[in-house]
Amino acid sequence: MTRDPDEQANLERRRELLREEEAFRLQQEQGRLEAARKSTTFAWIINGISFLVGLLEILLVLRFVLRVAGANTQNTFARVIYDISDPFIAPFSTLFISPTTRDAGSIFDLNVLVAIVVYALLGWIAISLVRFLQGR
Numbered sequence: 001m002t003r004d005p006d007e008q009a010n011l012e013r014r015r016e017l018l019r020e021e022e023a024f025r026l027q028q029e030q031g032r033l034e035a036a037r038k039s040t041t042f043a044w045i046i047n048g049i050s051f052l053v054g055l056l057e058i059l060l061v062l063r064f065v066l067r068v069a070g071a072n073t074q075n076t077f078a079r080v081i082y083d084i085s086d087p088f089i090a091p092f093s094t095l096f097i098s099p100t101t102r103d104a105g106s107i108f109d110l111n112v113l114v115a116i117v118v119y120a121l122l123g124w125i126a127i128s129l130v131r132f133l134q135g136r
Contacts, residue, residue: 053123
């Protein structure tokens, strides 16, 4: 039994269209996967920045509370907090003269408060920049 040549050509054309459709779907899926990879990478970066800035903010708040409360500077915990936070406070250390109590045991350190605000703003700017780059 012989087939009609037009029927054979139609069958071949259908197969070709199916292959093209499958190739198109594959391209779309690859595009979605690439977009998901980029989105995941940017999410990791944003979460990393948030985590690091959050840790720094906690460290600076601890330093502020210890200074206001007049913590013993010879105490190991207080010394560790001061030593770790010193490099982050250094740019702001002489910005203001911080008021103290009469016996100078308690210090309301304005410089630490300024550092907390500045580092929070820098973190917000960094996250905004990453989100801007993500949108492009």
